[in-house]
Amino acid sequence: LSWLDRLDEARAFLELHARSHHANAPSFQRRWAEVRRALMRHGHYDHTPEELAFGAKLAWRNHAGCIGRLFWDSLLVRDRRNTSEPEAIFSDLCRHLEDATGDGRIRSIISIYPPMQPGRRPSYVESAQLIRYAGYLDEGGCVIGDRKAIEATRVAQSLGWNPPDRKGPFDILPVVIRDADERRHLFNLPSGLVREVPITHPHCPEIAAMGLRWYAVPVVSDMILTIGGIDYPCAPFNGFYMCTEIASRNFADRGRYDLLPKAARRLQLDPDSHETLWKDATLTELNRAVLHSYQAAGVTMVDHHTASDQFMQFLARESATGRRVSGDWTWLVPPQASSACEVFHHDMTDLRTVPNFYRSRGTDG
Amino acid sequence: LSWLDRLDEARAFLELHARSHHANAPSFQRRWAEVRRALMRHGHYDHTPEELAFGAKLAWRNHAGCIGRLFWDSLLVRDRRNTSEPEAIFSDLCRHLEDATGDGRIRSIISIYPPMQPGRRPSYVESAQLIRYAGYLDEGGCVIGDRKAIEATRVAQSLGWNPPDRKGPFDILPVVIRDADERRHLFNLPSGLVREVPITHPHCPEIAAMGLRWYAVPVVSDMILTIGGIDYPCAPFNGFYMCTEIASRNFADRGRYDLLPKAARRLQLDPDSHETLWKDATLTELNRAVLHSYQAAGVTMVDHHTASDQFMQFLARESATGRRVSGDWTWLVPPQASSACEVFHHDMTDLRTVPNFYRSRGTDG
Ligand code: HEM
Ligand code: HEM
Numbered sequence: 001l002s003w004l005d006r007l008d009e010a011r012a013f014l015e016l017h018a019r020s021h022h023a024n025a026p027s028f029q030r031r032w033a034e035v036r037r038a039l040m041r042h043g044h045y046d047h048t049p050e051e052l053a054f055g056a057k058l059a060w061r062n063h064a065g066c067i068g069r070l071f072w073d074s075l076l077v078r079d080r081r082n083t084s085e086p087e088a089i090f091s092d093l094c095r096h097l098e099d100a101t102g103d104g105r106i107r108s109i110i111s112i113y114p115p116m117q118p119g120r121r122p123s124y125v126e127s128a129q130l131i132r133y134a135g136y137l138d139e140g141g142c143v144i145g146d147r148k149a150i151e152a153t154r155v156a157q158s159l160g161w162n163p164p165d166r167k168g169p170f171d172i173l174p175v176v177i178r179d180a181d182e183r184r185h186l187f188n189l190p191s192g193l194v195r196e197v198p199i200t201h202p203h204c205p206e207i208a209a210m211g212l213r214w215y216a217v218p219v220v221s222d223m224i225l226t227i228g229g230i231d232y233p234c235a236p237f238n239g240f241y242m243c244t245e246i247a248s249r250n251f252a253d254r255g256r257y258d259l260l261p262k263a264a265r266r267l268q269l270d271p272d273s274h275e276t277l278w279k280d281a282t283l284t285e286l287n288r289a290v291l292h293s294y295q296a297a298g299v300t301m302v303d304h305h306t307a308s309d310q311f312m313q314f315l316a317r318e319s320a321t322g323r324r325v326s327g328d329w330t331w332l333v334p335p336q337a338s339s340a341c342e343v344f345h346h347d348m349t350d351l352r353t354v355p356n357f358y359r360s361r362g363t364d365g
Numbered sequence: 366l367s368w369l370d371r372l373d374e375a376r377a378f379l380e381l382h383a384r385s386h387h388a389n390a391p392s393f394q395r396r397w398a399e400v401r402r403a404l405m406r407h408g409h410y411d412h413t414p415e416e417l418a419f420g421a422k423l424a425w426r427n428h429a430g431c432i433g434r435l436f437w438d439s440l441l442v443r444d445r446r447n448t449s450e451p452e453a454i455f456s457d458l459c460r461h462l463e464d465a466t467g468d469g470r471i472r473s474i475i476s477i478y479p480p481m482q483p484g485r486r487p488s489y490v491e492s493a494q495l496i497r498y499a500g501y502l503d504e505g506g507c508v509i510g511d512r513k514a515i516e517a518t519r520v521a522q523s524l525g526w527n528p529p530d531r532k533g534p535f536d537i538l539p540v541v542i543r544d545a546d547e548r549r550h551l552f553n554l555p556s557g558l559v560r561e562v563p564i565t566h567p568h569c570p571e572i573a574a575m576g577l578r579w580y581a582v583p584v585v586s587d588m589i590l591t592i593g594g595i596d597y598p599c600a601p602f603n604g605f606y607m608c609t610e611i612a613s614r615n616f617a618d619r620g621r622y623d624l625l626p627k628a629a630r631r632l633q634l635d636p637d638s639h640e641t642l643w644k645d646a647t648l649t650e651l652n653r654a655v656l657h658s659y660q661a662a663g664v665t666m667v668d669h670h671t672a673s674d675q676f677m678q679f680l681a682r683e684s685a686t687g688r689r690v691s692g693d694w695t696w697l698v699p700p701q702a703s704s705a706c707e708v709f710h711h712d713m714t715d716l717r718t719v720p721n722f723y724r725s726r727g728t729d730g
Binding site: 248249252253255260274275276277279280281283284287288291295303305306309329330333335336337338339340344345 | 613614617618620625639640641642644645646648649652653656660668670671674694695698700701702703704705709710
C-alpha cells in the first residue's frame with residue numbers, strides 16, 4: 001500500500017465506523033484529524049478498541065471465500081495489541097483455543113496482536129493453523145499423515161521438534177512463531193488443550209475401524225488482517241468446521257490423506273471402475289461419518305446444505321441493507337453435491353473490499 | 366467486430382491454417398491477398414471447405430467451458446453453406462441427428478449453414494437444442510416437464526403447436542427456425558428420429574417406476590460459430606452426454622425437473638433433514654441410474670471422473686504442443702464429487718481465443 005492509499009483506506013474506514021455507530025459529524029471530524037495527523041507524522045495510527053472490533057467483523061463480512069458469513073456480527077474480538085513476544089503470544093493463543101473450544105459449542109473468535117509499523121514487522125505465526133497434523137515422507141515414497149504438512153513437518157524437525165517414537169497419521173505439529181527478527185520459535189500445544197473427535201460412522205463399523213480423527217477447532221493463523229490502512233500480520237481466527245472441509249477435502253484429496261480407495265473398500269465399494277461412482281458414494285459416507293461423529297461428540301459443525309442456505313440468508317440480509325456482497329464462486333460452492341446447493345446458482349464477484357483478510361501481502365495486498 | 370478486427374482475425378486464422386497444413390509461404394501470401402481483397406471490397410470472404418473444417422475443430426478446442434475437448438480433432442464437419450431456407454435446413458438437421466445417433470455409438474458432428482454477411486443475417490435455429498422437452502405451468506402453479514422450457518413451450522403454442530392431449534413430462538418440442546426476415550417457422554421432429562433412453566436403476570426398481578427418460582443426443586443449436594472474422598449463426602453441433610448433465614442438473618435442479626425429493630423417497634431416504642445428506646446420496650443414485658440406462662441401451666455417455674481424466678490428458682497434450690488451454694473453472698468442474706475430479710485442482714483462465722462458439726454476439730462477441 002502506498003502512503004496515499006493508506007490515508008484513503010483509513011478515512012473510508014473511519015467514516016464507515018462513524019456511520020454505523022451513529023457518531024455525529026464533529027466527532028468524526030475530530031477523529032479523522034487525529035488519525036490523519038498520526039499517519040502523516042508516523043505513518044501509523046492506533047485503532048480504538050471499538051474500531052478494532054468493528055474492523056475485524058467487517059473483514060470477515062467482506063471475505064469473498066467464506067460461506068459462514070451470516071454470523072459475522074457475533075465474532076468475539078480479543079484485543080491483544082499489548083502482547084508481542086512469541087512466548088506470550090503462544091500462551092495467549094492457548095487461551096484463545098480453550099475459549100473457542102469450550103464444551104464443544106464452538107465460539108468464533110479472533111485474537112489480534114500488534115500491527116505492522118513503518119519499518120517494523122512484529123511477531124507472527126508461521127503455521128497455517130494452530131493445530132495441524134504432521135506428514136512424514138519415508139524413503140520408499142510412502143506418506144504417513146497429512147501430505148500438505150510434509151514441508152512444515154520437515155521444518156519443525158530441523159528446528160529440533162521430535163516426532164513421537166511411533167509416527168502416526170495424526171501427530172500434532174508444534175506451532176511456529178516468528179519474532180520481530182524473523183527468528184523461529186517452536187511451541188508444543190499442551191495435550192489436554194486440543195479437542196479431537198474420533199471418526200465413526202452411523203452404521204458402518206469398518207469406517208470407525210480406520211482410526212480416523214480430526215481436531216474440533218480450525219484456527220487459521222497465517223492470514224493478514226487489514227483494517228483502515230493498518231495491517232495486522234498476527235490475527236489468528238477460528239470458526240467451526242463445515243463437514244466437507246474434513247470429509248471431502250482433508251481426508252479425500254490426493255494431496256492430503258488420500259483415503260478414498262481405502263474407505264471405499266471398507267464400504268464394500270469397488271474402487272476399480274469410475275462408472276460405479278464409488279468416489280461419489282464414498283465421499284457421501286465420509287461426510288456422514290464426520291457429521292455423525294462431531295454431533296455425537298457435541299462439537300459444533302455445519303453441513304454444506306445448511307451452510308449454503310445460511311449464506312443465501314446472508315446475501316438477502318446484506319442486499320436488504322443496500323450492501324453489495326463479495327463472493328468467490330470457486331471458494332464458496334461446496335466440493336460435494338455442488339449444484340444441489342443454492343449458492344451454485346448465483347453469480348458472484350470478488351470486490352476485494354477492505355477491511356479484509358489476505359494470505360500474502362505480495363500477491364493480494 | 367470492427368472491420369479492422371475482422372481483418373486481424375482473418376489473417377491470424379489463415380496463418381494458423383497454413384502452418385498446420387504445412388503450406389509454403391507463397392501459397393499463404395496468395396490466399397491472404399485474396400481474402401484481404403474480398404474483405405475490403407465486400408466486407409466478407411468465403412472459407413474453403415478445408416478452412417471451414419479446421420476452423421470448426423479449433424472453435425471446439427478453444428471453448429473454455431467444454432470438458433470433452435480431448436476429441437476435438439475427430440469432429441465431423443458438414444459443410445452446408447448452400448442450404449439456406451428453413452425447410453431445407455430442418456430436413457438436413459434431421460440427417461445430422463440421424464448420423465450422430467447411429468446405432469447408439471454417438472458421433473460428434475457439426476453442420477454449418479450460411480454465414481452472416483454485411484447487412485444480411487441468414488436463417489438460424491432459435492431453439493436452444495434440437496431436442497428439448499416441453500414445460501407446462503398450470504393455473505395452480507404446478508409444472509409438468511422441464512421448467513427451463515416453459516417460455517419456449519409458450520412460444521411454440523402461440524405459433525400454433527399443439528401439445529399432446531395428455532400433457533406429459535417428456536413431450537418433445539418443435540424446432541423453431543428463423544428465416545432471413547426473422548419470421549419463425551416450426552418443425553416437428555419425426556418421431557422415429559429421436560432416440561430416447563428410459564431410465565432404470567441397477568438395483569432399485571422404484572427409480573425405474575418413476576418413468577423418467579432422456580434423449581440420446583444433445584445438439585446445441587443456439588450458438589454462433591466464429592472463424593477468422595466470419596460468424597456462422599447457424600451451426601448446430603453435438604457431442605455425447607456426460608452423466609451429471611442429465612442426472613445432477615436436468616433432473617435435479619430446482620429450475621428444471623426438481624426430482625430430488627421424489628427420488629429420495631423412492632430410495633427410502635428421508636428428505637427432511639439436511640444432515641442425512643439425502644441430496645448427496647440421491648444425486649449419486651440418479652447418476653448411477655442414468656449411466657446404467659445409457660450403457661444398457663448402448664448409447665454413448667461418459668461419467669464425470671472419466672471426463673475429468675480425459676480433460677487432464679487434453680491439457681497435457683496441448684501443453685506438449687506449446688499451446689495454452691482456455692478453461693473456465695466454473696463450467697469445467699463437474700457439479701458432483703467435484704474435488705474428487707482432478708480438474709478441480711487446476712487454475713484456469715478463459716483466454717477467449719478465436720475461433721470459438723459464442724452464445725450471444727451482444728455479450729461475448
Ligand atoms: C462460523 C463458522 C464458519 C464457517 C462454517 C466457515 C466456513 C468457511 C469455509 C468452508 C471456508 C473455505 C475453506 C477452504 O475451502 O479451505 C472458509 C474460508 C474462510 N473463512 Fe470462514 N467460516 C466460519 C468462520 C469464519 C470466521 C470467524 C472468519 C474470520 C473472522 C472466517 C474467515 C474466512 C476466511 C478469511 C477464509 C479464507 C481462508 C483461506 O484463504 O484459507 N470464517 N470459511
Ligand atoms: C464429445 C463429447 C462431449 C462431451 C462429453 C462434452 C461435454 C461438455 C459439458 C459437460 C459441457 C457443459 C454443459 C453444461 O454445463 O451445460 C460442455 C459445454 C460445451 N461444449 Fe462440449 N462436450 C462434447 C462435445 C462437444 C462438441 C462436439 C462441441 C463443439 C463442436 C462442444 C462444444 C461445447 C460448447 C460450446 C459448450 C458450452 C455450451 C454452452 O454454453 O451452453 N462440445 N461440453
